[in-house]
Amino acid sequence: MEAKIAPSMLSSDFSNLASEAHYMLQCGADWLHMDIMDGYVTMLFFAFTIPSCFCSMNDMMHFVPNLTIGAPVIQSLRKHTTAYLDCHLMVTNPLDYVEPFGKAGASGFTFHIEASKDNWKEIIRRVKAAGMRPGVSLKPGTSVDEVYPLIEDEEPVQIVLVMTVEPGFGGQKFMPEMMDKVRTLRKKYPSLDIEVDGGLGPSTIELAASSGANCIVAGSSIFGAKEPAEVISIFRKSVEGAQQNKQWQR
Numbered sequence: 001m002e003a004k005i006a007p008s009m010l011s012s013d014f015s016n017l018a019s020e021a022h023y024m025l026q027c028g029a030d031w032l033h034m035d036i037m038d039g040y041v042t043m044l045f046f047a048f049t050i051p052s053c054f055c056s057m058n059d060m061m062h063f064v065p066n067l068t069i070g071a072p073v074i075q076s077l078r079k080h081t082t083a084y085l086d087c088h089l090m091v092t093n094p095l096d097y098v099e100p101f102g103k104a105g106a107s108g109f110t111f112h113i114e115a116s117k118d119n120w121k122e123i124i125r126r127v128k129a130a131g132m133r134p135g136v137s138l139k140p141g142t143s144v145d146e147v148y149p150l151i152e153d154e155e156p157v158q159i160v161l162v163m164t165v166e167p168g169f170g171g172q173k174f175m176p177e178m179m180d181k182v183r184t185l186r187k188k189y190p191s192l193d194i195e196v197d198g199g200l201g202p203s204t205i206e207l208a209a210s211s212g213a214n215c216i217v218a219g220s221s222i223f224g225a226k227e228p229a230e231v232i233s234i235f236r237k238s239v240e241g242a243q244q245n246k247q248w249q250r
């Protein structure tokens with residue numbers, strides 16, 4: 001599988017998003033990874049202040065404890081680049097976001113299995129109808145077999161994003177135990193795009209690549225480097241080497 005290196009724009013300077021995006025592409029990035037988080041700080045506020053008769057529990061639940069960007073930012077960035085915008089939706093109701101993200105110009109729409117147990121078929125159908133590439137992500141505590149039905153469906157997801165940290169924040173420590181999921185997926189689905197996200201850097205890329213990941217998301221290690229192009233190049237070499245030798249089979 002082809003290597004796709006996707007800097008996480010969560011670590012960029014949001015006040016200069018377009019120029020940061022151009023810089024990453026100049027440094028050799030294939031995709032730009034956009035983290036969409038719905039933030040549950042407000043949920044606690046609302047839970048204590050709004051009587052439950054005004055909104056359902058589902059309306060109050062949010063997926064991650066951080067609030068980032070939404071479709072308007074994707075729409076603004078799209079005016080400045082034709083790059084593949086790899087959108088990772090860490091939100092409670094992914095179906096509500098499909099049309100706005102399609103219209104905004106998102107390229108990939110990756111939603112969480114934990115937030116879509118009842119409606120993933122409908123989400124995939126609408127993502128494709130909106131012209132985006134569907135993907136599914138799983139949190140560290142979720143078993144990998146939960147995503148098999150979405151890969152084996154007649155309208156399948158085209159990428160699986162294995163979280164290697166708890167979703168919510170950049171700069172966390174890579175969880176090597178998640179590599180069992182990556183190896184299992186790679187052995188079962190040799191031509192699937194498998195993405196890893198969280199704590200990837202020069203010291204963790206070999207393990208991720210040799211387990212079978214071909215799409216690499218990294219924020220701190222790329223944006224924090226003196227030479228981001230060098231880090232991107234290290235990632236690419238690791239993935240290409242591992243894919244050539246099929247290292248996960250050993």
Ligand SMILES: O=C(CO)[C@H](O)[C@H](O)COP(=O)(O)O
Binds near residue numbers: 088167168197199218
């Ligand atoms: O999805 C994310 C957090 O939920 C980020 O994309 C991820 O953590 C990347 O950041 P870093 O490379 O700094 O760990």
